[in-house]
Structure formats: structure tokens, C-alpha cells
Amino acid sequence: MGFLEIKNATKSYGPVKVLHETDISIEEGEFLVLVGPSGCGKSTLLNMIAGLEEITSGDISIKGRSMAGVRPAERNIAMVFQSYALYPNMNVGQNIVFGLEMHGVPKPEREKAMNEVADLLQIQPLLKRKPGQLSGGQRQRVAMGRALVRNPDVFLFDEPLSNLDAKLRVDMRTEIKKLHQKLKTTIVYVTHDQIEALTLSTRIAVMFGGHVQQLGTPKEVYDNPANMFVAGFMGSPSMNLFAARVALENGKAVAMAVLADGSEAALPFAQGSSFEKHDGREIILGLRPEAITDRDGADRNSQSVHFIDAHVEITEPAGSDTFVVTQMGGKEVTGRFRADVDVHAGRKFPFAINMEKAVAFDPKTEARIS
Amino acid sequence: MSSNATATVVRTGASARFVIYTLLALFSLFYLLPLYVMVVNSLKPLSEIQSGGMMSLPEVWTLAPWKSAWSTAQIGVEATGLQPFFWNSIVMVVPAVAISTVLGALNGYVLTKWRFRGDTIIFGLLLFGCFIPFQMVLIPMARMLGLVGLAGTVPGLVFVHLVYGIGFSTLYFRNYYQQFPTELVRAAMIDGAGFFTIFRRIMLPSSGPIAVVCIIWQFTNIWNDFLFGASFSDFDSQPMTVALNNLVQSSTGVKEYNVHFAGAIMAALPTLFVYIVAGRYFVRGLMAGSVKG
DSSP: OOSEEEEEEEEEETTEEEEEEEEEEEOTTOEEEEEOSTTSSHHHHHHHHHTSSOOSEEEEEETTEEOTTOOGGGTTEEEEOTTOOOOTTSOHHHHHHHHHHHTTOOHHHHHHHHHHHHHHHTOGGGTTSOGGGSOHHHHHHHHHHHHHTTOOSEEEEESTTTTSOHHHHHHHHHHHHHHHHHHOOEEEEEESOHHHHHHHOSEEEEEETTEEEEEEOHHHHHHSOSBHHHHHHSTTTTOEEEEEEEEEETTEEEEEEEBTTSOEEEEEOOTTOOOGGGTTOEEEEEEOGGGEEOGGGSOTTOSOEEEEEEEOOEEEEOSSEEEEEEEETTEEEEEEEETTOOOOTTSEEEEEEEGGGOEEEOTTTOBBOO | OHHHHHHHHHHHHHHHHHHHHHHHHHHHHHHHHHHHHHHHHHTSOHHHHHTTOSSSOOSSOOOHHHHIIIIISOBTTBOOOSHHHHHHHHHHHHHHHHHHHHHHHHHHHHHHHSOOTTHHHHHHHHHHHHTSOHHHHHHHHHHHHHHHTOTBSHHHHHHHHHHHHHHHHHHHHHHHHHTSOHHHHHHHHHHTOOHHHIIIIIIGGGOHHHHHHHHHHHHHHHHHOOHHHHHHBOGGGOOHHHHHHHHHHOOSSOOOHHHHHHHHHHHHHHHHHHHHHHHHHHHHHHHTTTSOO
16 A cells, blocks of 8 residues: 555546546655646646545545545645745745644744744745745745645645746756655656656656556666657657567567668667567667767677667767767667767768667557567 | 938827827816816806806805705705715615625636536626616516515615626626636645635735726716616615705705705715725726736
8 A cells, every 4th residue: 555546546527538547656755756748637637636626536545545525625735836826915934834824733833834944945034025026946945835834745746847947947856856855755746847757756657648658767667668658758869769670580589670771770689588479570669869879889788789880861969969860760860979979971880779778669559569 | 311210200209299189188178177167166156157157267256055065955855955865875885885896706706716517607697687777677676675675775775786786896806816826726725725715815815906996886886876776765765866866856946056066066076086096906907917917
């Protein structure tokens, strides 16, 4: 029995099912990120945990207590909203303690809790100001302070960083992570930003079309995506997905991919992968940019690096790396090369491909094969 | 070249503006003319009006017509002046405006933040109520008031204006609250605030501009109403408008035009006062939500 347990929960608006049967269970102190493109049902699921949206069927329980029919105020949760939702007519201090006041906490205790939180978030000088007089980052802190002061069982974050500019977003991301490591509270965090998901979480639920596509640790989701959607959504630049044909040579599986000049490159799969059933069939091969690199940049620990000569279409120097684009299986494929490799567009160049990291998908069902 | 061109633009702009402002000044003078006539004639003895000096300033300034209109003029059968009827109007307007504004705010809050099945229909019906002609409801309303025992009383008039006012006040507050971020209500729900606490602590403190619009609108309408006042009041519950009519229409004796003018200004003063006190919020409130920030 998990600390936060979502069992078979669904949500429908009339005939439209926006969230299909969902099962998620996390332990106390975990940082669960719900990630997916807009309209995937992640915010709906968060609102269901908060009690702001009713559950159509199934159940959600926190600390073993079913939340069916329990009002948001009685779930011992706190939420940080995308727009921060600070009460405009109250000053920062009043905003922070409003929840305590509503729960009948006496004034001296409220003041004490407020000061603790203000110290923790370094917003002590702002306590007397109105939300309208604060910058975006300060509002963000106050919104977190309002959640923290309640000392809830579960924190809910609804895209809290999406209104901040790029630099501040990275800073606040680090700060949220620090806060989580310090306080060890359970967090459910919604975002559409896969980098936020990977950096913050201990567990990721990738959602699309009202379904949880995959639930796992950041590493599981990144290295072993369950299907093509997860593979394409997580990681930046995203995973290269291109068509290849499976051939069995002496019992060893090889992926045959057509290059730009029409020749076929043979990419033997790593040991331990089984493709007996797929001999001669089309598959979609998935390779992350960092698994396609130059000779010296290749992972030395990998047992399965293969070299092919491929035509370089474009190079995109990005400072720390150079992204090199070539053609495989009729698709553009991006490789991540070291920045100072002497590679030029329009020529052939040896590519090192780390097949230990390769994943394969069924072209029809888009599900993972191996 | 270019500086010449700008200079021309500025000059034509200035002359165009001169024409516009002159015209506007003339229009406002014309519009203010009746007020001028009322004020000067309320401050001169009757003889000056009767000798044909309607437009001229008083030769002898006097406050006697005002005193007469307020406390001694013949209204109906008794010489009470407008004073008791002025208080009738106040006693009618204040609760009617206050209650309809509060109920309108509550309705707007429910219709935007606590949506329920059929809420748009309810809102549509309330809106429809705004546009039913007064004359249509006179007889059914009279019957209703009779049945509940409020016929011919000030509370009866309050009730009638309340029923009519809720439609408008709901419209105002609903449209205003529609712009109000729902996340704030949700945050308050999670913080543990209930239905009325959210209304009182979160919604109302941010409703200043629209409340002013609503109050001005309701106050003006209810104060100026004549039809309901004439239809549903007895002699001792008549509002100011009806009493003014009786003052002017009384057929006995000489027509005291200066007293009539003074009485008419008295009847108009409260609405004028409300506009002057709250008018600058009025425009702001009407614009609220149209521009962000």
C-alpha cells in the first residue's frame, strides 16, 4: 500500500473520457512528476488528487485513507498553482497564514509558522507587501510558502515554473529540488517540460491522450521507454526514431538501416536482445543523439559500438556539443559529437553507434519490442 | 521636409481640436441650460417669474421657495412639504440598493465560481427579467403585494425594486467575476475556506469598482422611479418622485413655479450627489476587465 495510491481512477466529462483507468502508487517522500503535452490529462489528475475535480470511477487514497467524498480542505494537501493564485487583497504574511487561520490555528502559532517559512524561503522582508508589488520569482516563493506552512501530507504543484523566464526557471527548479531533499515531503508535480520532469523527480508518469504511457524512475523512462511516444517526448534533442529491418545472422540479430546513398548499414544488436520472431520484419529503431557520436566520443564502457560511414547533411555547433544530422531509414537522424570534432556538411564521416542503448519498437502498435 | 510635415500635422491637429472643443462646450452649455433655469428660478420670488423674467438672474435673491418646498408646501391635502416623502424615498432606496447589490454579488459568485447544471438558463431568465417592461408586471405585482400584506407600504416598494434590481446587479457581478481567476477560489478551497468565507474574504474585497457601478445604477433607477411609486404606495408611503408630481399638479391656488423648481432640484440632488462621490469609479468599473492589469 503506497502513501499516495491512485487506483483505477477515471474522469469523464459527459461522454468524453479525459482520463482512462490510471494506477499510480508512490511511497512517502517521493517526488512524482506527471508530464505530457497539453490536454493529456495531467492537470485533471492533479485536480482529482486535490479534490477540486470529482473522480468518475476508481479511488485515490492518501496515507491509506480513501479520499472519496473528502473535501479539499480536509485532505491535508497544499497546492501551488500555475498563476500562483495569491489573494490580491491580502499582504504576503496574510496570504501565507490564511490556510492556518481557516483551520483554526491560534494567532501566536500562526505567526511562528509564518516566520519559520519566511526564513526558509528568504521572504522575510516581503511579508508586509501586497502580491501586486512582487516580481514573478517572489510570487513563486510566496506561493510555495503558503503551501509549506500547512505542513501537508502531499504537496501538489501545477506547472509552477511555467510563468517564469528561462533563467529564473532553472534557479527555482534547483530550489524546489533542494527543498524536497531538505523536507522529504511527498510531492506530485505537473509539468509539460520533460527536463523539469527528469531533473526533479524520483518517479515520472508520462501521460498522453488520457493514458499513463509509462511510470518509472527518470532513468527507466529515459533509457527504456515503453513506447514510441515516451521515447520521442522525453529527452532533448529527442530520440531518433527511424525504420530498420531485422536480419538474423548466425543467430545474432542485426538492424539493417538504409542510408542517404541507398546503401544499407548493418547495426548488430547488443547481446541479450531477442528478435527471433522479427526476422525480416520492419521495426522502428530508437537511438538517442548521445548514442550516435564520433569515434573518440563513443562510450568506452559499451561492448557494442559500431562504426558506419554516413553522409553528413548539416552540422549544428551548440557550444558544448556539435549536433550532426544524417539520414537513416529515410529520416533525419541527429548525433551528438564533441564540439571540436572536425566534421563538415556534405562529406562522409565515420559515425560511432552505441547499440547497447538502442531500443526497438513495433511500427504498428508503437510499443516496445526489446 | 519631414519637420515641416510634422508641423503641419500639429497645426491642423490643434485647429481641429479647437473646433471640437468649441462644439463640445456649446453642447454642454445647451445641455446645462435647464439646470440653470431651475436654479435661478428657484431662488427668486414668484412675482419675478410671473413678470416674464424666466431667463434672467434674480433681482431679489431668496431661499423662501426652498424652505416652502421642503416643509410647508401643499402636497395633496396636507401642507407638509416634500420632507416626509424625501425620507420615504431614502428608507426605500437604501435597503433596496444594498440588498440587491449584495444578492447580485452572491448570484454572480455562484454563477461563475460554483457552476451547476442549468446555471446558464437561470442567468438567462434573470437577464430576461431585466427587460420585461414595467407596465406588464403592475397588476400581477399589485396582487402579490396584496396577498403578502405589503401593499401600500415602503417595504412593499423595497421588495418590488429588489425583484427588478437583482437582474441587473447579477449581470454586473457575473460579468465582473467571470474575469476573476478561478484558481484563487480553488486555492481558498484548499486552504479550508467555505462558500461564504471565500465570498467575504476573497471575492468582495476585490469587487470595489463593480459594486460602485451597481450602486450608482440601482440608486439612480430606484430613486427616479415614478411608476412603481405611483402604483404601489399609499399617501404616507409615497416616494419623492410621486410627491413632487403631486406638488406640481395640485390644482388649488396659484402655481408657485419657484417652489416647484426648488422641489424638482431637491428630488434630483441625491442622484447627483452619488455621481459626484462615486462617479470616477463608475467609468473605471465599466471598463473593468476590458484591459488587463
